[in-house]
Amino acid sequence: MKNENFVITINRELGSGGRTVGRKLAEKLGVPYYDKALIESLQKEYDLSVEKIEKLKGTKHSWWDDVVRILDVGSGGGNCYMPQKADKADTLTTDEVFKTETLILQNLAAEKSCVVAGRSGFFIFRDHPNHLSIFIQASMPHRIQRLMRKQNLTEEEARKTIEKVDKMRENYVKKCTGTSRYDTRNYDLVISADGKTEDEIVDVIMKFIG
DSSP states (O other): TSSOOOOEEEEEEEESOHHHHHHHHHHHHHHHHOOOOHHHIIIIIIIOOOOHHHHHSSSSSOOOHHHHHHHHHHSSSSOOOOOOOTTOOOOOOOHHHHHHHHHHHHHHHHHHHEESTTTTTHHHTOOOOOEEEEEEOHHHEEEEHHHHHHTTOOOOHHHHHOOOOOOHHHHHHHHHHHSSSHHHHGGGGEEETTTTHHHHHHHHHHHHHH
């Protein structure tokens, strides 16, 4: 898998450490890591839409080169293509957002191997020829303790935050994909974070990849 163009998607429960696992895994594999922060910055801050992405793809530069310019990634800086922010970027509907996210991720993954956290990646890349889909979960006590530690919350605040995010993510995934994020048939590998460090989970994934 590591010798071919691949995409690894990681869905995770809040408080499971899945985002950290994704970053560490991408670093170990030497590939880019994409998550909500990157996709939303491309989509909203720089006002990328399906139409604008198609225009970028139609230029003489590759999609990846344009993204590098937009994000000012890497050394050198120089003249970057920086679209103007849209006055009404936040008025995008859920369907429009999902379509744009999908196109951004599919084009990024077409250019080079990557690790994608969240963003319904398991569904977006379901037909990718070299895709590994992972779900990282954890018990409620584990999740609460991690959130209390990471975000300095009380036990009750952590529990309420987890319940709210769980519901929000599940509703989003169901609306956009027609399936549940908890359906294990959507994944090649399901890992419990209980009793494991993020590095140990990365090791489990690396052994699975072989």
